[in-house]
Amino acid sequence: MTRIAVYPGSFDPLTNGHLDIIQRSCALFDKLIVAVAHNQRKQPLFSLEERIAMVRSVSDPAKVEVDMIDGLLVDYAHTKGASAVVRGLRAVADFEYEFQMTLMNRRLAPDVETVFLMTRDDHSFVSSSLVKEVASFGGNVDEFVPPAIAAQLKARIAERAKK
Numbered sequence: 663m664t665r666i667a668v669y670p671g672s673f674d675p676l677t678n679g680h681l682d683i684i685q686r687s688c689a690l691f692d693k694l695i696v697a698v699a700h701n702q703r704k705q706p707l708f709s710l711e712e713r714i715a716m717v718r719s720v721s722d723p724a725k726v727e728v729d730m731i732d733g734l735l736v737d738y739a740h741t742k743g744a745s746a747v748v749r750g751l752r753a754v755a756d757f758e759y760e761f762q763m764t765l766m767n768r769r770l771a772p773d774v775e776t777v778f779l780m781t782r783d784d785h786s787f788v789s790s791s792l793v794k795e796v797a798s799f800g801g802n803v804d805e806f807v808p809p810a811i812a813a814q815l816k817a818r819i820a821e822r823a824k825k
């Protein structure tokens with residue numbers, strides 16, 4: 663039996679924390695689908711296509727499929743034959759949001775289990791939004807995102823500043 667999991671998120675941009683969750687999930691499942699979402703609550707810095715390309719550029723194509731998701735996560739999981747949803751968990755602050763989503767998803771689809779992977783301690787404070795904020799004020803984010811993504815972030819922020 664092939665165990666397939668979906669790791670959904672905005673990934674705007676992908677951080678080293680996300681990358682760690684991708685790599686550790688690959689050890690637990692036969693196949694991981696990273697599903698890049700348009701989150702209605704967020705205004706992204708990078709387009710869906712750019713975020714998909716970012717995830718592809720750092721993940722192993724033998725085990726990781728990168729896709730977009732534009733409907734309900736549980737419907738997507740069913741379509742892909744996935745039995746699990748993976749989410750990373752950092753601090754207590756993440757809990758409320760994750761708890762709510764997990765219970766809603768479980769009510770919608772009891773057969774899809776949500777699995778949480780606890781962040782690595784050195785990534786526990788890293789989030790896409792903080793990385794964007796630091797970069798927007800000229801701070802160095804090289805430690806928090808893969809090198810190519812740091813470069814893209816700097817370029818996008820410089821572009822926005824010109825407008």
Ligand code: PNS
Pocket residue numbers: 670671672673699701702704731733734735736762763764766767
């Ligand atoms: O990285 P994010 O922005 O915290 O990820 C949120 C995401 C993409 C997991 C969530 O918005 C989601 O599942 N979107 C798909 C639509 C959906 O199923 N919404 C109901 C969730 S209970």
